[in-house]
Amino acid sequence: HDSCSFILKVGIRGKDIVVLGVEKKSVAKLQEERTVRKICALDEHVCMAFAGLTADARIVINRARVECQSHRLTVEDPVTVEYITRYIATLKQRYTQSNGRRPFGISALIVGFDYDGTPRLYQTDPSGTYHAWKANAIGRSAKTVREFLEKNYTDEAIASDNDAIKLAIKALLEVVQSGGKNIELAVIRRNQPLKSKEIETLVAEIEKEKEEEAEKKKQKKSS
Amino acid sequence: MALLDVCGISDWVKEDTFSSQKASVDRVNHFNFAALEPELAVPIGVDPAEFLKPFTDCEDGVEGVTIKLKHGTTTLAFKFQHGVMVAVDSRASAGSYVDTQLFKKVIEINPYLLGTMSGSAADCVYWERLLAKECRIYKLRNKERISVSAASKLLANMVANYRGMGLSMGTMICGWDKKGPGLYYVDDNGLRLSGNMFSTGSGNSYAYGVMDSGYRYDLTVPEAYDLAQRAIFHATHRDAYSGGTVNMYHMQETGWIKVSQEDVGELYHRFAAEKK
Numbered sequence: 001h002d003s004c005s006f007i008l009k010v011g012i013r014g015k016d017i018v019v020l021g022v023e024k025k026s027v028a029k030l031q032e033e034r035t036v037r038k039i040c041a042l043d044e045h046v047c048m049a050f051a052g053l054t055a056d057a058r059i060v061i062n063r064a065r066v067e068c069q070s071h072r073l074t075v076e077d078p079v080t081v082e083y084i085t086r087y088i089a090t091l092k093q094r095y096t097q098s099n100g101r102r103p104f105g106i107s108a109l110i111v112g113f114d115y116d117g118t119p120r121l122y123q124t125d126p127s128g129t130y131h132a133w134k135a136n137a138i139g140r141s142a143k144t145v146r147e148f149l150e151k152n153y154t155d156e157a158i159a160s161d162n163d164a165i166k167l168a169i170k171a172l173l174e175v176v177q178s179g180g181k182n183i184e185l186a187v188i189r190r191n192q193p194l195k196s197k198e199i200e201t202l203v204a205e206i207e208k209e210k211e212e213e214a215e216k217k218k219q220k221k222s223s
Numbered sequence: 224m225a226l227l228d229v230c231g232i233s234d235w236v237k238e239d240t241f242s243s244q245k246a247s248v249d250r251v252n253h254f255n256f257a258a259l260e261p262e263l264a265v266p267i268g269v270d271p272a273e274f275l276k277p278f279t280d281c282e283d284g285v286e287g288v289t290i291k292l293k294h295g296t297t298t299l300a301f302k303f304q305h306g307v308m309v310a311v312d313s314r315a316s317a318g319s320y321v322d323t324q325l326f327k328k329v330i331e332i333n334p335y336l337l338g339t340m341s342g343s344a345a346d347c348v349y350w351e352r353l354l355a356k357e358c359r360i361y362k363l364r365n366k367e368r369i370s371v372s373a374a375s376k377l378l379a380n381m382v383a384n385y386r387g388m389g390l391s392m393g394t395m396i397c398g399w400d401k402k403g404p405g406l407y408y409v410d411d412n413g414l415r416l417s418g419n420m421f422s423t424g425s426g427n428s429y430a431y432g433v434m435d436s437g438y439r440y441d442l443t444v445p446e447a448y449d450l451a452q453r454a455i456f457h458a459t460h461r462d463a464y465s466g467g468t469v470n471m472y473h474m475q476e477t478g479w480i481k482v483s484q485e486d487v488g489e490l491y492h493r494f495a496a497e498k499k
Contacts, residue, residue: 067254074256074380075373083365087254116401 014164046112093128295464297426313467324467371405383413426462
């Protein structure tokens, strides 16, 4: 029973940025943290976070990485996010319809930018279906987080890159214990490769904003 | 099947027995862009090039028993400021016999893609129609038209599988896609070149001579039409295996248009009159 399904992952599609936020599970004292990778790059412009059996995910990610390069070789263009999502979904579906095999036990969030600059976010599930999303969550308490996103995902909320990142952090903070130590973020900006994001300062900003909101409410009540 | 794998049978069981069910289930055919699945069955243990040698027109050939493959053409294409010009002749010859003067050497793949043909007519027609099929499938799967570089790459990959087996094909893929006008030369060795000006076929040296002497990037549209037409005409005049009519296409941002189809005999008289 893999621990990965208990980890919350949030994906947000901004205007010029896509954000993947992952809850950092506390590891055993002697365990090397570096070996627990939940956000994986499939190509320079596409990355994927998964919930489910890590071992199954490894196979899918490897096949997807090879397909990204094969596409570059055959067609001379980088894959579109939809193409690689379709490939992964087709791969998963084939394993639901052949004898002697079991389906892949993972759901994946695939984010990235297409060649023409459009940001994309897709989710796949073990049956092999895939859908495009503006913002989504998978893993532990995904339902709660999705409800939060439904209320708070507006055009103003993602107006700038930082706003989109803050929204992802706020969504994670709904469920995760507060503190930058428990959140791992990856962002892709148009024409830039995957980057891990500095959390501490942004989390501090969000905490400050929350305090200010609480203050305002108190003042309203008192007046 | 997993059981077959465990027993180690799949190593020596050939693909065309019952285990081909495994092959079609596992092989992701709709993601290989026609490169992996050979379209033509080649008999095992036979080298097609060696097999064909006695029957084709070469030194080791048997006297009096030769298959004269249809050869001989002049085609050209060049990029200029208003798009891409494509011009071809229309003679199909088999040795010294002229099969037809009205052969279509430009295949219209879609409103934004053209392919020219030179070399063996059978090879060109077959492989470019296969390319057109792949382009249509690409559009259905990906909801957008294939790019010129991808289309030329698909063709190059398809014929590279048959390298050395006697294919004869020199083609130019011209089109207009998101990256602008595109022109690629693809031949039967799997060579694929991007460029601003190409001419292929037995008459290409004559066409190059005329094109090089009159080509500028900033030609106007009528000047470009005239240059392309003249180049093909002069090639048909001197090359025995080119002739018939000059078919001209202009690839613009909004797609290709067929400019003209003129008989070289009439062109001869027109150019002769100009000289006076």
